[in-house]
Amino acid sequence: MNKTWWKESVIYQIYPRSFNDSNGDGIGDLQGITEKLDYLKELGVDVIWLSPVYKSPNDDNGYDISDYQDIMDEFGTMQDWEKLLTEVHNRGMKLIMDLVVNHSSDEHKWFVESRKSKDNPYRDYYVWRPGKDGREPNNWESAFSGSAWQYDEATEEYYLHLFSKKQPDLNWENPDLRKEVYKMMTWWLDQGIDGFRMDVINFISKEPGLLDAPNPEGKKYVGGGRFYMNGPRIHEFLHEMNNEVLSKYDIMTVGEMPGVTVDEAKLYTRDDREELDMVFQFEHVDLDSGPNGKWDLRPLDLRDLKQSITKWQTGLNGEGWNSLYLNNHDQPRMVSRFGDDGKYRVESAKMLATFLHMLQGTPYIYQGEEIGMTNVRFDSIKDYKDIEILNMYKEKVIEGNESHDKVMESIYVKGRDNARTPFQWDDSEHAGFTTGEPWLKINPNYHEINAKQAVEDQNSVYHYYRKLIKLRKQHPIIVYGDYQLILPEDKQIFAYTRSLENEKLLVVTNFSGESVPFSLPEDVDFTANELLTSNYAIEGKPSLSFELRPYEARVYKGF
Structure with missing residues (x-):
């Protein structure tokens, strides 16, 4: 990598x-x-x-x-x-x-020129189409509700705007x-x-x-x-x-x-x-x-x-x-x-x-x-x-x-x-x-x-946050280590390991407001030797079986 x-x-x-x-x-x-x-x-x-x-x-x-x-x-x-x-x-x-180059403002000089006439040099900077059967060129919707097309009376055509009608799409084919x-x-x-x-x-x-x-x-x-x-x-x-x-x-x-x-x-x-x-x-x-x-x-x-x-x-x-x-x-x-x-x-x-x-x-x-x-x-x-x-x-x-x-x-x-x-x-x-x-x-x-x-x-x-950012700078494993999920079916605990060379991290997080028991599954090879960070005070030696308090997070470093 x-x-x-x-x-x-x-x-x-x-x-x-x-x-x-x-x-x-x-x-x-x-x-x-x-x-x-x-x-x-x-x-x-x-x-x-x-x-x-x-x-x-x-x-x-x-x-x-x-x-x-x-x-x-x-x-x-x-x-x-x-x-x-x-x-x-x-x-x-x-x-x-x-x-922001999927679209510009309709007040950009390119679009001001583009809408003046069908043969304007800037016409093709945007996506213009004639109507179809008395309606918009197609049935696309804008991300901000309504049709993605706006009729422009000056040239009697529609321009495409996937967002607001004041955000005409640029024509990247040009x-x-x-x-x-x-x-x-x-x-x-x-x-x-x-x-x-x-x-x-x-x-x-x-x-x-x-x-x-x-x-x-x-x-x-x-x-x-x-x-x-x-x-x-x-x-x-x-x-x-x-x-x-x-x-x-x-x-x-x-x-x-x-x-x-x-x-x-x-x-x-x-x-x-x-x-x-x-x-x-x-x-x-x-x-x-x-x-x-x-x-x-x-x-x-x-x-x-x-x-x-x-x-x-x-x-x-x-x-x-x-x-x-x-x-x-x-x-x-x-x-x-x-x-x-x-x-x-x-x-x-x-x-x-x-x-x-x-x-x-x-x-x-x-x-x-x-x-x-x-x-x-x-x-x-x-x-x-x-x-x-x-x-x-x-x-x-x-x-x-x-x-x-x-x-x-x-x-x-x-x-x-x-x-x-x-x-x-x-x-x-x-x-x-x-x-x-x-x-x-x-x-x-x-x-x-x-x-x-x-x-x-x-x-x-x-x-x-300051601590997390510092840890990232001190431990390359946080940046580059491989990821492996554990307990995929648990509805409250999101836990995973990170591995880089001989180092491992165990990350255990409780996404619920209840206390939940955690035990490292037997098939996960991890020996903890240091608590890297946690959001609650933790006493005693690193353990791989413990009660997670509401929204608790722990990161153990080990091998």
């Missing part, structure tokens, strides 16, 4: 709008991030991933970009960004940027468009950034013909999805991108790829393929979704999680690389989803962190995760800002007569604004995030859950 810096790193994702506001306008900004770099350095992270800060009308919180080489006014200036990069590097950390994208990527890398996280990058190759999805509803990520995920030219495009741009720099790349399989991920990430370094896959965060998608809630069966994690751990071992995450800007807070955000919030946040950071792969921490921030329950739909939430509520409640209470429950559990409430820095007004009125309401629990309290308390979630 090739050893690289990005395999050994821990990455921290910043959602700039919600991180820290330096000027009192209620919106997080670049200067606000620079102010908090010492906090991140002290936490121990190696790489900061910055969600989009580019010029944008902000229809989808910056994922609709109108100028790829400028900064959104609310976030500051290019000089502020350059200062941030310098200060990140001065502290020995790295910075990766979000690359070599001129690809050259423009590579030029822009090169420009950022020449500024000195350390890589890219690539937004829905496996959507850039669509099936030729853009056929109707076979299921009558044309649901996203099912019927329609297979026509635009992992399409026929995707590897060609990514290999070309690597050849033209990525291979020329010592950087890391991670591709967000809904619907990707283990076998496809190998093709994307294997060294000899020369495409990307790692992928974000979604299988494990779709396990608590019913047949009708993410808003269709169902309880997680731990055995399903084991099966999924194990498939990826063993499948990519030696042939690719895993990205390890349980939450991000699009997912609810992990302690609310997989743990207990009430009585056992601290214990379960530490347990989940142990479970994740001891796996093979590169761990990602989403801002606030390291202090155990939780989901939020706003009283009114009017308090929510996310386009996906608002479109879904309109479709289901206002137009579809579904129960308000039932839909709100889905929002409380799965809504993206759970992750986007402002960072809770202290217990002062607005949680120390801003001196103004925050763009999105603060979670009311900031009096109890905030960074100031966490930094001062040696037993906090924050200090436990």
